[in-house]
Amino acid sequence: MQRHQLSRRPGAACAARRAPPPPPASLAFGRYPLVVVDQLDPSRPHAAHLLGTQLVLWRDATGSWRAHEDKCPHRLAPLSEGRIEPDGTLQCAYHGWTFDGSGACTHIPQLRGDDKAHCVACASRRACVRSFSCQELHGLLWVLPDSSEAGWKQAAAMPTPATVPPELTPSSGWAQTWTWYMRDLPLRYDTVMENVFDPSHVPFAHHGLQSKRSTEQGTQMSLKAQERDTITADYRFGPAGPTTTITFQAPNFVSYDFGPVQLLIYTTPTRPGWVRIIHGYERALLAQKNDWRAAYFMPAQADRWLDDRGGAVPTCEPGAPMPLQMTKRQVLDRYSQHTQHCKHCQQALKNVEVAAAVLAVCGTLAALWLVARGVAGLPLLAPATGLGLLAVAACGWGVAALAALRQKFFFEDYVHADKE
Ligand code: FES
Ligand SMILES: [Fe+2]
Known part of the structure; x- marks a missing residue:
């Protein structure tokens, strides 16, 4: 009996709190x-x-x-x-x-x-x-x-x-004392937005960088204000910790007010196709049909904001699959796109490789011949020595040139802006 009561009450509370989220706002507003x-x-x-x-x-x-x-x-x-x-x-x-x-x-x-x-x-x-x-x-x-x-x-x-x-x-009295730092992340916009509005991961995920694990003393996070496009919340890492204010401004801005210093973060959704599923956290969520309410278990007060307010975040890739993106090197991969299918190029590639091997052998023999002359005590300042050195240099240059030519059968970059 006791066990039934215990399991029913939280369930009823969750059902009330987990009403369907409002429809997502559009991301296509604002710069x-x-x-x-x-x-x-x-x-x-x-x-x-x-x-x-x-x-x-x-x-x-x-x-x-x-x-x-x-x-x-x-x-x-x-x-x-x-x-x-x-x-x-x-x-x-x-x-x-x-x-x-x-x-x-x-x-x-x-x-x-x-x-x-x-x-x-x-x-x-x-x-x-x-x-x-x-x-x-x-x-x-x-x-x-x-x-x-x-x-x-x-x-x-x-x-x-x-x-x-x-x-x-x-004219604000604030000085920008840092330069902007930009980095593309293989993550979805809504995942990153959730991350930057979530201070409770910082003591652990940022241990040794901006925080340390012992900082976590029971994070408290409370909503201060919510307007149409803005949410403001206060948090502290425990009863004795200093209070920091976080502000979210739709669609993509979060600021942390530490008093004398503010941290400003913009999260710009770029493209669906860029996402690479290499993030363990994201992969675990996708495996559960992207249902974060079912996938996450968030009993702490620190997560209440997400449980209460989450779910209405728009995404720039509704229903889109997450294809692996090709790098420029893959896009310009000449070997797989042409050489392996073309008998003329395959023959030419073989010729280049044989010629490079022959030149390498010749250069090595010439070098050994020079060493042998030295060991035999023959004079170094002789025309034969000059010829030997010339042969070594010519073979070395030939091997390098053929290596560059061989590379063209596999990949060659092309940057229009560099071409005059
Ligand atoms: S595609 Fe022909 S000029 Fe641009
Ligand atoms: Fe973080």
Whole structure:
């Protein structure tokens, strides 16, 4: 009887508390910080992702950073593989169309000599690249993931992104004493958001870095305020610990207020496909059909915020599988894509390897011959010694050149921005 009572009561409480979460809000509002400007090379275009959209970021003739869809309107080649022309336009690597900072097409090489057709084609809306509002602020590049008219109006109406804290404005009295640090993580947006709003893992997961295990004395976390897009909570690692305030600002900003110092964290959802399932924590959750309420057991007060408020976090990959991504090296893997299927290349590869082996043997023999001359006491300053040295050097150079040639049958990098 006693056991039944004990098991029923918590169950009833959980049922009441675990009402279905409200529907997820959209992530497609507000500007997201996408890159640290200081870390970008302005002389070339850069590929980036935001909410699953492939973007090209580049600096135009006016010195402004631009964000466009990474897709040429001609035949959909990635513009991030292109180059910045001396006149500050972005040139597509495929057929050389160029675009200005507004996304308008400025030149179509294939229509040279036909001014009228060139004018008509460049003026067509179909020749424009999809353009996103992009803003450089506090050392970050902020992009609004909405290229529609409404998106541009929203950007014009809100000159400062909502997630820029007042402390970053120069007149706030706060000084930014650190540089931004950017790192791509193979994790889902909602998992990382949950992690950065969860101080109770810090004494353990960050032991020896920002904390130590003995700091955990029974974390208490209490909600201070909740508005439409903001949640503020206080926590401390035990009754005697100092209180720290955490603030979450939708869609992707968390700050830790330690008093004289604040930690600011942005979590930008980039693309579903980037995720690699190598994180044990994430893998365990996926194995349970992504049902975190069933998968997690959170009896401590420190986790109450997640149990009470979690579940309404939108994700940029609803229902999407998590494919393994190919690296550039895999994408440009010439051996698997061509050499192994081509008898001419296979024969050429064999020839190169045989020639390299022959040269290596010749070089070794020449070196041994020189050593033997020395051991035999023959004069070092003789024409024969010079010839021997020349043979060793020539063979060494030949082996190195053939090794470089052999590499071309396997992989060769190609960076348009480096080609003059
Ligand atoms: S695909 Fe870009 S110019 Fe042809
Ligand atoms: Fe952490």
